[in-house]
Amino acid sequence: MKEIMALTKLFINESWGFSKFLYNRTNNKKAFYKQLVPMIIVPIALIPAFFMYVSFYIALYAGLRMINQTSVFLSVGYILTIALIIIFGIMYILSEFYFSKNIEELIPLPILSRNIIISKFLSILVSEYVFTALIFVPALIIYGVGEGMGFVYACLSILMFLTVPVLPLALLTALIMLIMQSASIKGRQDMLRIIFAFLGIALIMSVQVWFGNHMGNANNVDFQNLMNNLLKNNESLLNTIGYFVPTSLLLAWTLNKITLMSLAWAASSVAINIIAFALMVLVGKRFYIKSIVRGKIIKKGKRLSQIETQKALGKKSHGVMAIFSMDLRLLLRTPIYFFNNVSVVIIVPACLLISLSFIKLTPEDFNSIRNFYTEMPILVNFILIAFFIFFGATTATTATTFSREGKASWLTRMIPISSKDQIIGRTSVAVIIESLGIVFTLIGVSFYIPLTLLSLVLTVILGILGSLPILLFGLFMDMNHPLLDWDNPQKAVKNNMNVVTTLFVGMAYIGLLLAVSGLLGYFINPWLGYGLFSVISGIMTVVFYKIIDKRLAVKLLNFE
Template identity: 30%
Template sequence: MNKTISLIKTELNITFGLTALKHSFKQKKNRWTVVLISIALLSLIPSYFMLVKGLGGLYDGFRQIGQQSYFLMLGFLVSQMAVLVFGLLYVMSKFYFSNDIVHLVPLPIKPSQIVGSKFASLMVSEYITSLPLILPFVIIYGTKGYMGFSYWLYSFIAVLTLPLVPLVIASILIMAFMKYTNIRGKKDLIRTISAIMFIIFVVYFQLMINRITARGIADGENFLFNLARDANLLVNTFGRMWPPGMWGTFALVNHTSISGLINLVLFIGVGVLGLMLMIYLSERIFFDGLIGNTDQSSSKGKEHNKDSSKSINVNKPYIALAKKELIMLFKTPIYLMNSIGGVIIVPIIMAMSLFTGGEDMAPLRAIISQSKNYVVLGGIGFIAVMGILNSIGVTTFSREGNNFWIQRIIPITPRDQIIGRVLASLAVQLLAAVFIVGSIFFIASISVFDVLLIVLIGIFASIPMTMMGMTIDILRPMRNWTNPQQAMKQNLNVLIGLAVGALYVGGIGYLVYKVISRLSIGIIYGGLIGVLLLTSIVLYMILDKLIFTQFQELE
C-alpha cells in the first residue's frame, strides 16, 4: 500500500510540478509566469460569466415546462462527456506515452499500482475539466430552487465523484485498444486511423450541436424555452444511454427521500466498482499494450539494398533544419494531431458551421455574397490566425527538449535558425491555406484571382505570426519535458502566443474595417502587405539578437 501512496505522491508531484514550481518560484524571472497565468485565466472570466448567465436563462426555460431536473441532468451529461473525451486523450498519453513508464516498469511494483497512481493524478487533472462545467448547473439549480443542506451535501459528494465513471471507461477502452492494436509493424497505422476516426466523430458531434442550436435560434423570442424543450428531448434520449448522469441527477433532485440516497449510492458505487474492475483488468492487459509500445520494430542486421548515395543529399542549413522540423512534426503523434490536424480540422468545422448553421448564419452569408473583398480579407485573416494556432513557431524551441544541445553546438547562424523554422511552419500553413480555400468554396464562390490573393497574402501573413511565436518561445523555452504533449499542450507559450497573435490580427482587422469604405481595395492590400513586411523585418531583427544571446545564456 505504501508503494501505491508513494507512487501517487510522486505522480502528482511530476504532473503538477510542485517541487519544480517551488523551485521556479524562488527564481525571480519565473514569477511573471504566475502573473501571466493569472491574467490569462482572468481574461476568461467575462465570457464564462456570460455562459453562466445563459445557463440561468436555460434553467428558467426548463422550469416553464416543469422539467428542472433535466437541467441538472444536462449538467451531468455535459461534464461527464467532457471528462470522457478528454480522458481518452489523457489516458493514452499518461499510461502509454509518458517517459517515466520506462523507469517504472522495471521496478518491483504491480501494473495495477502504476495504473492506479496514474489514474489518481488523472482524476485531479479531470477536475480542471469537470468543475467549471458542473458547478454552474449545481449552483443555479440549488440557489434558484432554494435547496437545503442535504442538497448541498449530496452535490458536494456527487461533484467530487463525477469524473470517476467516465475516466474508468476511458481507461478500460484505451487499455483494451492498446492491447489489441499492438500488431507488429502495423500499430502506427492503426493508431493513426483511429485518431482520424476520432476527429471525424468530433466534427460530426459539432454538426449535431449546430443543428440543434440553429433550430433553437430560429425560434426567436422563445429561444430559451425551445432550447429547453429540445434539450429536454436530447437529455431524455442521452440520459437513458448514460445512466450515471441519471443517477447523479436523481440523487440531487430527490435528496430529501430515500430514492435520492439510493441514486447517490448507485452513482458512487458503480464508479468504485468500475475502478476495481479497471484495476483488476490492468493486471492482465496493461503490460501487453505497453510492451509493444516501447519495443520498437527495427530491421537491425537486415540487409539493406538501399544505395547509400541516394540517401545522402546535401542541403542548405536552413532547408535541413526545416526538413528535420517537418519530419519530427509528422512522426510525433501529438504534434501531428495538434499542428497538422489542427490546420485541417479547424477550417472544416468553420465551413460546416457556416454551411449548416441555419437561419442565424443568414446575415453572415449575406455579407459574404455581397462583398468578395470581405471573403478574401477574411480568408487571409483566417490563414494568419492559423499561423499562430498551429503552435509550430511558438513551440519550436520547446520541442527540442533534451535535444536542445544539438542546436547549440552546431555552427548554424541565427539567420538560418529563423529561416528554417519559419519555412517548416509555412509548409504546414500551405496545407492550412488549401483547406481554408477549400472551405471557402463551400460558402462563397470566388475567382482564381481571389484564391491567389488569399493564399499568397495569407502565407505571407504567416511569417510574422510564426516569428511572433518564436520570439515568445526563445524567451522561455520549455525544455524539461518528459512527454511531447507537455511541449505543445501544457506549454504556456502557446497561450501567450494565441493572445498576442489574436491582438495583432484583431488590430489589423479593425484598421482594415475602419478604412475599407474610404480607400480602394488595392491600397488596402498594399497597406496590409506593408504592415506585414514591416512586422516581419522588426521581428527578424529581434529574433536574430535573441537567438544569439539565448543560445548562450540558457543553461
C-alpha cells in the same frame, strides 16, 4: 493503500512540477519567477472567458425556465463536460500511461502493477477534477440557486461532481489499453496514438451530428403542438436527451428533486463508476505492462549495403530544407506534438461544417448569401483572412520549436546552419500546417459561396502574410525562453508559457490590424484596406526577422 498514495503523489508532482517549483523558490530565483508569472497571468487572462461561459449558462437556464424545461439544465451541463473530458482525456491518458518515462523505472521495482495503474489513473483524475470544477460546478450552482435548493442538494451535488469524470475516463483508459496491446499493431504505436486521438474527436462530432439530425426531426412537428407538449411535460426534453446519454438521467433524477429516491439514484451512479473503475484496473493488469514492454522492443531494420550507406551519409541538404525536415519529422513522430499543432486546422473547419449542416438552407437562402458576397466582397474576404490567421496564431509550432527538442537541443547548436536557414525552415513548418487549415476551410466555404479567383488568391496570400509576424513572434519567444527541461513531451507544449503569450499577443495585434484595415477598406476603398494590411504585415515580418536573425546565434549558445 500507502503505496498507491505515494505513487499518486509522485505522478502528480511529476506532472505539475511542485518539487521543482519549491526548489527554485529557494535555489534559483530566476527559474522560480519564470514558473510563477504564468501561474498568475494565465488565470487572470482566462477570467473574461470564464465570465462569458457562466453568462451562457445563466441565459440557458433562463431560457429553459421560460418553457418549463429546467429539468434538462444539469443534463446539458453534464453532457458538455463529458464531451470535453473525453476530448482532452485522450491525450492525458496517452501521455501518462504511454509517453511518461517513469514506467521504465517502476517496472523493475517490487510494486504491484495494479497499484501503478490505479495511481496513474488517480493522477489523471486529479487534473480532470480541476477541469470539471471549472466546467460543471457553475451549472450546479446556477441550478441550485435558481430552484432554491438547500443543504441536501449541496451534499449530493458534491457527490455527483466526484463521479462525473470517473466513468468516461475509466472506460476510455480501458479502451486505449486494449487497442495498444494488440499484436497486429506492434511497432506502430506512435501512429496509432495519433489516429486514436482524432478518432475520439470524430466520435464526439459524429454523435453531435446524429443527435442534431434526430432533434431536427422535431421541425416536422407542428410548432404549437410541440410547445404545448413542452409546457405540459417539464421532463420531455430530459427524456429525449436521456435517450442518447443514459447516465445524464441518473444525475438529473438525483438532483432535480430532492427525495428519498435521490439517494438511490446517487448510489446507482456511484456503483456504475466503481464498476467502470474496476473494469479499467482489470484490463490494465491483463494488458498494460505487457504492451509497455513490447513497445520497447525495436524492430531491426534492413541492413544497408556499403554503397547505400556511403550514399546516405554523403547526401547533403540545403540548410533550410534540413531544418524544415528535422522540425517536421519531430512534429510527426511525436503524437502529442502532432495532435496539439495539427488538430486545430482539422477540427475547427469540421466543427463549422457540422454546425452549418444543422441549418436547413433553402435555395432563397443560398441566393441571399451569394448576393451578400457579390455586394460586400470585402467583408467576406476579411472574415476569411481573419479565419486563416487564426490557424497561424493557434498553432504552437514556432512557439515550441526549440522547446520540443528538449535536452537534444545541443544538436541545433552544433550543426553548421545559418540563423536565416533556422528561421525560414522552422517558420515554414508552421506555414504548411496553416495552409492545411486554409485548404479545408476553402473546401467548406465553396459549398456556400462561389468565391472568385481574385478572392481566393487575395485571402490566401494576405492570410499567410498576416500570420507571419505572429509566427515569428512565437519563434522569438521560444528563442528567448525555451522550455528544455522536461521528462514528458506533453510539458513542452501544455506547460509552455510561450504558447499562451503568443496566442494572446497575436490575437490582440491581428484583431486591431484587421479592424483598422477592414474599416478603411469598407468606408474608403477596398484596395486601401488591403494595402495597409499588407504593408504593416510586411514591416512587422521584416522587423521580427531582423531581430531574431541578429540574436539567434547567441541565444542558442545560452540555452540551459
